[in-house]
Amino acid sequence: MLLWLPGACVNSLDLTVVIVTSQAVNSDIVDYYVGLAVQAGGGANVSEQNIRSRLHMLDCGDATGGVPLTDKILARPKLVERLRNIIGVKAAKAAISTITCTASEARLASLLRLPLLAASPSAVAACGTKSGSRSMFEAAGVRFPPGTSLSFSVDELAVKIERHVAKVPPSEIKKLVVKLDESFSGQGNAVLKVPGGMSAAAIRDLLPNMKFMGMGVTWDTYMPQIRRIGVRAAQSPRPCLTSMSQCVSIYSH
């Protein structure tokens, strides 16, 4: 998150940057980015002192894994109060920006008396998945590879693949990428080679022998995710801020 500091501080000279993390950020890291911000500002109006006075680093002192940062913040009312004090008179010009929102983000925004800029969970579910991506490409008129619609069971997928290769001559082998709807970095991808005109039953038997791209993934670990991720995608999106960055940033002008 600190990578944003040079840009934020230099481009808006009255910007206050509040960074909240689970655990305290090493002071050497803060020094490094403050140094970069000073360089980016060319020295004139953006002294180190100026940047440090506009930068507030807060942390929950909580290394617990698997707990969303927003929940860690909400569990500490005094921290919320501190945040509110920092935002202070600038509240009218501030907002909370997150990718999506759960009840937790909504609660935090209300406690801080700030508007919440975030997509609705259903919008994120509709756009941020593999099937959502394909539907958007279609709507946007962008070329994307032909394929099947979203399936919630192996049998359903086999039937759809049968339809997909029905008109392909048996001498030709179609190379398909099978994808879990919610997955990162190709971890949920597998490569399947299907001869043209193959039956759903035969395709069903091919699936366990797909070439899985994820590290350590086998059919036995892949299978359960088909159901779990299928269900999750259909009912509720994953809460935001649980993954990689574990950071909330509040930029207030």
Added chain:
Amino acid sequence: MLAEEFVPGVAGKDAPAPSGQGVVGTDGRVTVLSTHDQILRGHTYLGCSFPSASHLAKEIVDSTRAVGEELAARGCLDHYGVDFVVGGDGKLWAIEVNLRHCGTTGPFMTLLALTNGTMNAAGDAFITDDGLRRWYVASDNVYVEPGVVAGADTSGSVGLLPCDLVDCVKNSGLGWNAHDQTGVVLHMLASASMHNKFGMTAVAESRDAAVAMFARAKEAVNAMAHEALVAKTEWDRVRLLQDIPGDFGFGQALTVDDDVIEFGVDAELSEDARKVVIVAATHGNEICGVLGINELIAEGYLHRACVDNNVALTVILGNPRATAEHKRFSEVNLNRCFVDSIEEAANAAAEDGETNVEGIDDGFYEHGRAAFIMGLLREIEPEIYIDLHSCSALSPAFALPMDTKASACLAGRLPVRVVVQGLAHATTAKGTSLDWMLTHMPEVKAVAVECGRHDARSSVDVAKGVVRAVVTGASGRDRFPGRRSLVVAGNETLATSMASDLVWLRTSTQAEFVPDEGFAWTCAVRPFQSVTKGDKLAKHGSETDPKTMVAKADGVLVMPTLLPVVGEEAYFLCQQTSGPVDWDGEPCLSTTVQPLSSTPTLTVPDIKNEPPAALDATSFPSLLKDNIDTSSGVLVT
């Protein structure tokens, strides 16, 4: 789950994988920020390159914008990315949308902030506000790769802190330079310490220059990590001494506090039990024997093997204080203290009622230790005595028997490939434990073993092999193919019990010793390297008064020191023989013995995973200088 058609690249190659990034504003306005190419090796993502070099850059920008507008229509905000591939058909195919800051977001926003520039509408150039074109290569998966260190545990990280990475990049002159608008910017600094990886962006005035800068910064970090791993490995070795648990149900471990352990003494051994004494860490920085013995204890081996084989074994940690200090010795070299004067002084002190032998005479710690060990040896009267060492130089294991036939025979049956006769008695100062033993207990079969380099894991394994051979061989069990029973009868001949690949050497001259602090090798020396009479091997003296050290005869270099200590041996010069010889150089085999069909040649170094020490004349002096503790004149390892 769904299936879609795989987009193949040009035959036999992976399809290029560019991506586009944009942002949906709170007003629903879409801005396309950047185009990137992914850098892949096979299926592994190495990083990205900006801007995309694809001839389809404009189409990437347009498609990214179209997707952004669709996202805005559906109520999504903020940063997003679109992954594409360029098929073998030359067409651009959209693969998926990422709704969040992706790997390319951070580096791009950094460039934006540092240069205040923008990407052009065609998506193929980035121009700073000074009108300079810039490229970058970035990755948030830069792995710290410290390289190969002998005996290192590479399972964890080398613990590089954020400030280490920052300093490293800065000190290599690659840090961000606001004037040139080029340089390396780091991110994800906190993950290096625990996870051995971090993020890095190299900004330069061309794509090639960015690639080269990225590689140079990575090299600099890896070189620092290598140093760190060497130091960590050293520490791991020391820690092993303290960490080996003593409660496996087999009693204690050999430590600096528990420096003598006896096995098979309380057990019901028969009266003819073979008495064996093994000393490890006579020099405090040569701890392979201690580690090996402790592993054998922890494995539950040593106690049982001693009882099974009717062996009364005493293991001694030779120099506890130096071991604790991780130095060769604390005050004086212990292996030059086995002399009559010290033994007599200790006896005199004991007669005066001085029970603490360490308090004898001038109070040198090692004098007390030598007296203590000599006393133990006299008390035990062992049949076999083994002294486990290691060397500073890369070296295969070799045995140095006391100069008796029985000792030579024992040496020839240990799991080593080289036996060097006479060397144990060829030190300049005399006073090795074998020197003392030859005078006072010549009937003992005594061998010192150099197990390999100090920091090599293989040295510990050799030490364990020697201990096993001595313990089990005593009852005729042979765990080493090619070596017969270690039982050596007084009148035994070597006959065919000697392994045919064993190389025998004999010292021909007194040792050459390190005369002064100006000592430095003038060539890259390796153990068992052949030299010719007159070869210039080392220089010494001062710059105003330089002197050279030359080989005094044709022969083989044994134990060339990489950590010279003034007054100690620099190297020994030996000749190859066809088998054991006596002190006068006559074969000590009886004439009835079949001569070996051929004399093995000395192509000794057979060291796994360890390249030959790449030292040259220029790097060597600095190596020495850095390692000398000038206050004591002792080399610190």
